[in-house]
Amino acid sequence: MLFGLDGVEVGLIIVFLCLFGGILSGFPVAFAIAGAGVISFGIIAALNDAGLLIHQAIDTGSDAYNTLIASGVKAESISTFRYPELSRTQIPVFPQGWETALDRNVSFIVNRINERVLAGQSIETLLAVLMFVLMGITLERSKIANDLLTTMAKVFGPLPGGLAVSVVVVGAFLAASTGIVGATVVTMGLLSLPTMLRHNYSPEIATGVIAASGTLGQIIPPSIVIVLLGTLAGDLYSVAQENRAIAAGCSDALTYLGEPAVVSVGTLFQAALLPGIMLALLYALYAFGYALLNPSKAPAVEMGRANDHVITRSEAFTWFIGAPVGLIAGVILLANVGIVGSQDLVVDSFTDRGESASLRTSVSAECQTAMIELHGQEAWDAALAEQGTIEAAGGQQESVKLTDDQIAELKVEKEASAAPIGTGVAIIFLLFALVLAVARGVAPNADPRPLLIGAFGVVLGLVIDIALIAPSSSSGLTVILLLIPLVLAFNGCRAAAGRLAQNDIIRVVFPPLVLIVAVLGSILGGITNPTPAAALGAGGAIMLAAYRKLRDQDRSVRVIIWSTFAIILAILIGINFDLRINSDSVSAETVVAFVFAYAAYLYAMFGLLFACWVLFTSGVLTPVVRETAKVTSMVFTILIGSQLLNLVVISFGGEHYIQQFLKSFDNELTVFLIVMLVLFVLGFVLDFLEIIYIVIPIVGPVIYGGTFDPKWVTIMIAVNLQTSFLTPPFGFALFYLRGVAPKEVTTGHIYRGVFPFVVIQVVGLAILWFFPSIVTIFPALMD
Helix, strand or coil, rough: HHHHHHHHHHHHHHHHHHHHHHHCCCCCCHHHHHHHHHHHHHHHHHHHCCCCCCCEEECCCCCCHHHHHHHHCCCHHEEEEECCCCCCEEECCCCCCCHHHEEEEHHHHHHHHHHHHHHCCCCCHHHHHHHHHHHHHHHHHHHHHHHHHHHHHHHHHHCHHHHHHHHHHHHHHHHHHHCCCHHHHHHHHHHHHHHHHHCCCHHHHHHHHHHHHHHHCCCCCCCHHHHHHHHHCCCCCCCCHHHHHHHHCCCCHHHCCCCCCCCCCHHHHHHHHHHHHHHHHHHHHHCCCCHCCCCCCCCCCCCCCCCCCCCCCHHHHHHHHHHHHHHHHHHHHHHCCCCCCCCCCCCCCCCHHHHHCCCCCCCCHHHHHHHHHCHHHHHHHHHHHHHHHHHHCCCCCCCCCCCHHHHHHHHHHHHHHHHHHHHHHHHHHHHHHHHHHHHHHCCCCCCCCHHHHHHHHHHHHHHHHHHHCCCCCCCCHHHHHHHHHHHHHHHHHHHHHHHHEEEEHHHHHHHHHHHHHHHHHHHHHHCCCHHHHHHHHHHHHHHHHHHHHHHHHHCCHHHHHHHHHHHHHHHHHHHCCCCCCCCCCCCCHHHHHHHHHHHHHHHHHHHHHHHHHHHHHHHCCHHHHHHHHHHHHHHHHHHHHHHHHHCCCCCCCCHHHHHHHHHCCCCCHHHHHHHHHHHHHHHHCHHHHHHHHHHHHEEEEEEEECCCHHHHHHHHHHHHHHHHHCCCCCCCHHHHHHCCCCCCCHHHHHHHHHHHHHHHHHHHHHHHHHCHHHHHHHHHHHC
């Protein structure tokens, strides 16, 4: 044994030293990881051939081992950590020689690259990384952060520590729209740091709040970290729970758990929303508290007004809070009393299949014991009672095709119970009303007649929907009847838009906010998965950047605006009309709707191409595409290199050794705490990408193979990885900020500034540890 250590332990040390040395060498990390795998394998193979790497394995032929097996202990749970008294046998770390291990690694790396990079199930989700990177870099180049920082400084500047709070708000906003840590930190460092220092902010609080706020993009959706971690976590959780079910004596995870063992990136986005907001609030509260305790180091600053119109407090409360809250509450109230609701008359052609028992009861005795231990005796008895009721009724009722008369009868019943106002109509007119109300508050002294005409259109539309439009009315008739109210409301909102543009906050925040709502809303609402939503975000970011560039050049922006309306029109037509024109019988209404939808699609594509041309001629598109290609290539190259390093660790038994060590603890919380501590320490020397693709695949089968909610486990890891950007000496946010900070700001200032925020990160982890419902409540509500 070399240095008195087990051969596998020496191998793990060699791999870590090679990886650490490769990173310190200054060679690109994406290639240093693969190189570390090749070099470490060569060193371990040479030491193995020299007889210096000897693994102390349990002697499976000993009487003590056979006695344990006979007592019911499973072979996979027996390890040197749990049963150190068992006799050992000495074997090389490569029992069949390094040549066999090399051959196996080569075949495995080809298969893994094919599964996880080229043609696996996760490749579609990984495409979202490309789209989100393109979206983030495009928005960063469109100078959106400049306007946001200036506007938020006007809003929060008069408060103690207001400039620091404004940086946190902008950081959270950019996190939801770009998700690129480096771009956010550099942009805010260039724009905010000189301003904060000029107004006598201490370098520590200024640099700390900028670096910390820039890392919010790692946790607030749409987060690239969650996309990468989610694709890996989904596979790890599914396999780990299948193995857990088989070890418990059940046939599969669905039988054992009573639900599918799946976790999607969209669900993780839902789970990450509240923790991300919580961290942003903790940062802002710290900045505000620091300013109250140290007013000279974070003074209040008057940065000017965000609105040219004088607005009294009563007017602001009425139109910015009272009217919007009243309108939304009114619609919710009408929905609860059945006046607003679904008018869908679609009826299934088949009856519903009969309900099955909550748990599968036709299982082996061993599986039954494990299921009772997992779910409880009460849940098992309830499942038995449900199954008994089903069998007494003649078994589970099969789905039966309905006759035409039965379908017609069900449609009549649904129409009789339908709400007078459709949900879609109510939402559209509610949005019109909100725009009109806020516009009134922005300019309370302006002529109210255009807004009143718009409000009349809103009321008229709702009255027409109640009086003239039945649930069975065709979509074409609905459009014709609502055309005049829509025109009136639209004209009122067009006048309102001119007034809203006079307010800096609305003018700056509204365009990217619409993009964020469209991207996140489609994911969090379950409308689509992250990849199409990311494509929507990338296209929207290009059009938004082109809009900004055209405004800077005093050129017309009508093409961009009308293209946006074309996209909305195409979506609304697709929702309300059946556009399948290749059916046997196609109505004239369907043909007209298809023509309008196709024309809207073509104009939207023209608008997107026009936006690309504007950015290309302005010298923006080329660097955006180049930077997107560089970032995406780095991510996928790290993915491939980490697979190689992972297989090296597996080949000499390193992965099995670590997993056996973690499994030797009986308490799941202890195991997860150890993993979190290791990840936190590794964050000082490794980037989040290396940790995700090197460490998580090793420890994942253990932490995802227990009883913890996979959403909570993944978000805890994501928040922990966020600290890797802030922890010296290799925190990337620190390097980004150091590169743009003035000479009077030292590295010591930056390190001292981020320390409180690292502590806040740990406090945030502790809050999520003791209150896991913060993570799980939003996905549960969406289900």
